[in-house]
Amino acid sequence: MSKSKKLTVNRRGFLKGAASAAAGAAAIATQAPETGAQTQPAGAPRSNSPAPPPTAAQLERDAGAVRPPAGGNARAAVRPGSDLMVQVLRDLGIEYVAANPGSSFEGIQESVINYSNTPNVMPEFITALHEESAVTMAHGYGKATGKPMCALLHGTIGIQHAAMSIYQAYYDRTPALLIAGRDLGFIAAHSANDMAGMVRSYTKWDATPKTLEESLVAIQRAYNEAITPPCAPTMVVIDMELQKEEAGAMKVPAYQPPQISGVDPGQAREIAKSLLDAQNPRIAVGRLRTPAGVKLAVQLAELVGASTSTSATQGPMSFPQRHPLCGPGANASYDYTLGLEQPGTVSLTGPSLATLLSRDTTNIGFGGIAPGVSRAGGAGRGGGRGGGAPAGRTITIDAEASLPVIIDEVRKQMSPDKQRVIQDRSAKHADANQSARIEALTRALDQRRAGWDASPISTARVYAELWPLIVDEDWILASPSNFSGAHNAQLWDHNKPYSYLGGQGAGGMGYGAPAAVGAALAAKSRKQIVVNVQTDGDLNYAPGVLWTAQHHQLPMLTVMHNNRAWHQELMFVEYMCGVRGRGTERGHIGTTLRDPFIDYRMMAASYGMAGEGPITDPVKLGAALKRGMASVKKGMPYMIDVITQPR
Amino acid sequence: MSTTRSSRMFVAFAVALGLAQGVAQSQAQGQAQGQAPSTAKPVTTLTSPVTGNAVTGKKLYYDHACYSCHGFNGETGARPFVPNWPANLATERSFTAFLRGRANVAPVQPSTSMPNYPVESLSDVQANDIYAYIRGFKSAPPPLEKIPVMNQILSAAKKPYKAQ
Numbered sequence: 001m002s003k004s005k006k007l008t009v010n011r012r013g014f015l016k017g018a019a020s021a022a023a024g025a026a027a028i029a030t031q032a033p034e035t036g037a038q039t040q041p042a043g044a045p046r047s048n049s050p051a052p053p054p055t056a057a058q059l060e061r062d063a064g065a066v067r068p069p070a071g072g073n074a075r076a077a078v079r080p081g082s083d084l085m086v087q088v089l090r091d092l093g094i095e096y097v098a099a100n101p102g103s104s105f106e107g108i109q110e111s112v113i114n115y116s117n118t119p120n121v122m123p124e125f126i127t128a129l130h131e132e133s134a135v136t137m138a139h140g141y142g143k144a145t146g147k148p149m150c151a152l153l154h155g156t157i158g159i160q161h162a163a164m165s166i167y168q169a170y171y172d173r174t175p176a177l178l179i180a181g182r183d184l185g186f187i188a189a190h191s192a193n194d195m196a197g198m199v200r201s202y203t204k205w206d207a208t209p210k211t212l213e214e215s216l217v218a219i220q221r222a223y224n225e226a227i228t229p230p231c232a233p234t235m236v237v238i239d240m241e242l243q244k245e246e247a248g249a250m251k252v253p254a255y256q257p258p259q260i261s262g263v264d265p266g267q268a269r270e271i272a273k274s275l276l277d278a279q280n281p282r283i284a285v286g287r288l289r290t291p292a293g294v295k296l297a298v299q300l301a302e303l304v305g306a307s308t309s310t311s312a313t314q315g316p317m318s319f320p321q322r323h324p325l326c327g328p329g330a331n332a333s334y335d336y337t338l339g340l341e342q343p344g345t346v347s348l349t350g351p352s353l354a355t356l357l358s359r360d361t362t363n364i365g366f367g368g369i370a371p372g373v374s375r376a377g378g379a380g381r382g383g384g385r386g387g388g389a390p391a392g393r394t395i396t397i398d399a400e401a402s403l404p405v406i407i408d409e410v411r412k413q414m415s416p417d418k419q420r421v422i423q424d425r426s427a428k429h430a431d432a433n434q435s436a437r438i439e440a441l442t443r444a445l446d447q448r449r450a451g452w453d454a455s456p457i458s459t460a461r462v463y464a465e466l467w468p469l470i471v472d473e474d475w476i477l478a479s480p481s482n483f484s485g486a487h488n489a490q491l492w493d494h495n496k497p498y499s500y501l502g503g504q505g506a507g508g509m510g511y512g513a514p515a516a517v518g519a520a521l522a523a524k525s526r527k528q529i530v531v532n533v534q535t536d537g538d539l540n541y542a543p544g545v546l547w548t549a550q551h552h553q554l555p556m557l558t559v560m561h562n563n564r565a566w567h568q569e570l571m572f573v574e575y576m577c578g579v580r581g582r583g584t585e586r587g588h589i590g591t592t593l594r595d596p597f598i599d600y601r602m603m604a605a606s607y608g609m610a611g612e613g614p615i616t617d618p619v620k621l622g623a624a625l626k627r628g629m630a631s632v633k634k635g636m637p638y639m640i641d642v643i644t645q646p647r
Numbered sequence: 648m649s650t651t652r653s654s655r656m657f658v659a660f661a662v663a664l665g666l667a668q669g670v671a672q673s674q675a676q677g678q679a680q681g682q683a684p685s686t687a688k689p690v691t692t693l694t695s696p697v698t699g700n701a702v703t704g705k706k707l708y709y710d711h712a713c714y715s716c717h718g719f720n721g722e723t724g725a726r727p728f729v730p731n732w733p734a735n736l737a738t739e740r741s742f743t744a745f746l747r748g749r750a751n752v753a754p755v756q757p758s759t760s761m762p763n764y765p766v767e768s769l770s771d772v773q774a775n776d777i778y779a780y781i782r783g784f785k786s787a788p789p790p791l792e793k794i795p796v797m798n799q800i801l802s803a804a805k806k807p808y809k810a811q
């Protein structure tokens with residue numbers, strides 16, 4: 001990409017000399033001498049001398065007393081650069097931009113809310129109360145749709161507020177587009193020469209473009225990098241000057257989607273032949289990238305009459321759980337197994353996080369991965385327990401991109417005789433899988449009668465009461481269920497790519513509510529509803545996201561799993577107390593949320609959200625859930641505080 | 648709920664191992680690991696003598712966080728014990744021996760196993776009090792056919808699958 005001529009010179013100098021310098025830009029120029037930044041190109045390293053103490057003017061700004069410069073009432077720009085940035089986002093299909101407001105991206109924010117004849121639509125500005133919430137919203141949205149959502153981060157402080165959530169989305173292989181605003185001349189503490197460096201170990205790609213043109217291309221590249229496996233968050237740092245620059249007649253570059261490779265034709269022929277020659281083929285399906293991949297997996301399984309396994313009860317983008325071919329099938333001796341993002345006899349697994357280790361310039365060995373150390377389970381995190389994975393041939397290639405060519409090959413090699421065999425086999429699989437499903441469900445229900453009438457309310461009852469209310473809806477269970485018994489895995493059917501969004505990613509708390517809000521953003525425009533079984537400790541990290549749900553009127557039902565503790569931690573500490581023999585009656589210290597109990601109904605009410613509770617009588621649960629569902633189906637969030645058994 | 652900062656590594660490790668149901672499963676596994684081996688079958692009715700004070704036992708059950716794994720009435724959680732009472736709960740003596748039975752084993756990884764309860768932590772009298780309290784636990788959930796929600800779940804599962 002060529003640099004624009006004007007920006008090969010110092011941008012601040014350019015701004016200082018620009019006749020059309022606007023209020024904001026002029027403020028930069030007049031303040032620049034305080035930091036000395038006007039003598040350095042943006043991004044250049046500064047001297048090692050200690051930073052000068054803040055001036056009186058600096059302190060005044062930091063305290064919030066920011067004024068436009070005297071004189072000059074010229075308009076900032078006729079066509080500001082940030083308008084083009086927003087147009088790029090629109091062209092990419094970015095529905096939402098979540099942010100806690102910050103001056104370093106005020107140009108972009110203004111463009112989101114004012115640009116074009118359809119302002120604040122595609123993308124819509126989503127008000128977040130914490131950067132961690134904004135990025136986790138993108139995380140939840142990304143898992144629900146397979147597409148990136150955008151989060152804006154304010155300088156060094158916004159990036160660091162967001163850091164854990166970026167790490168978690170990265171660990172969860174979820175695409176997200178992060179744009180960090182920078183202004184080297186405004187508040188020094190909010191700027192750095194290499195801002196993306198703060199999170200480089202756990203972002204896939206980043207750029208700090210030097211020109212407006214570069215910025216537009218960088219956003220497109222960041223989007224493509226995010227959705228190209230291994231999917232992950234990417235970051236573009238955009239200087240304030242570029243947001244406010246006059247774009248003149250500059251055109252938005254045409255977007256070119258990424259080319260994601262699948263298996264080569266020879267491999268596809270071999271796989272297709274093996275599937276068709278097998279007497280009892282199987283397809284083991286892990287987590288694919290997008291809903292389109294799930295559709296293709298279904299298509300392939302139906303074409304060849306293979307029974308399938310799914311990870312749909314563990315996370316998104318896998319095979320429909322109730323599909324007639326999903327299950328052990330009529331015969332559990334498989335003579336050929338194809339793994340799709342799942343270890344198997346022949347596995348197609350996308351590049352793993354290990355391929356990104358070169359990004360870990362700090363060598364922190366994040367997530368237990370250090371250079372040279374392979375991760376348990378190899379490439380497919382969704383694919384089992386590593387050491388237990390069956391030995392087989394793994395082709396490191398994106399499964400989703402491989403499916404169309406394999407399907408084509410299957411069609412080419414199909415014969416009427418094979419079709420008859422496949423139809424017969426599929427019918428037998430369907431019968432066997434349905435019988436197995438009913439048997440397993442009956443057993444699961446019987447087990448979950450235990451404590452049915454107990455108070456506090458059993459977590460099994462929470463999930464059981466919810467299911468009839470959503471079974472005929474288009475729903476998303478956005479919250480991780482592992483801390484509330486994971487009863488959905490046995491009692492519910494996960495038939496959509498987004499039915500269950502799975503765990504936190506890296507076990508980072510403060511995830512449930514913001515991820516559910518992100519999923520609810522996706523749900524709102526798709527006429528879906530979101531269920532958030534919210535653990536109490538998790539909500540208290542950044543509960544302000546409830547306000548976001550209310551403010552934007554999102555279809556999200558929050559059911560508190562309120563066991564008044566960080567419960568797993570309580571068990572850990574109790575064990576430690578026990579083995580050391582020094583008394584277990586103080587294990588509650590630092591692990592429980594009591595004295596006082598937290599009133600989540602009041603918490604929700606303070607953010608304007610309707611709700612009820614605390615509910616301790618199990619008989620009252622069902623009616624409360626119905627009221628909640630009625631609200632959510634009208635597009636309004638609702639919270640029900642349920643006092644629950646610990647697990 | 649839940650977990651906190653110090654358990655992140657554990658959770659991440661569990662996730663890395665593909666334990667999608669993760670903590671619940673590892674919790675159950677750890678529990679099994681921490682228990683004294685017993686080959687005797689569980690029983691549904693206990694008749695052995697009870698000498699402890701159930702009222703005091705209730706407080707101890709709470710203070711020592713027994714509920715954290717066994718639920719507030721022994722029916723739920725990672726390790727329910729009613730109505731199928733394990734053999735180590737057959738008598739006061741077996742219960743106390745069970746509490747004392749776990750050696751001072753401190754695994755490097757965090758554990759949700761049953762803690763050890765040496766006499767310095769819980770006296771024999773206190774153990775009897777807890778025993779008296781939990782012996783009062785009853786499990787009499789309605790039969791499946793009497794729970795409308797469960798029947799709805801079963802009916803829904805019997806409907807033909809709709810292609811997505």
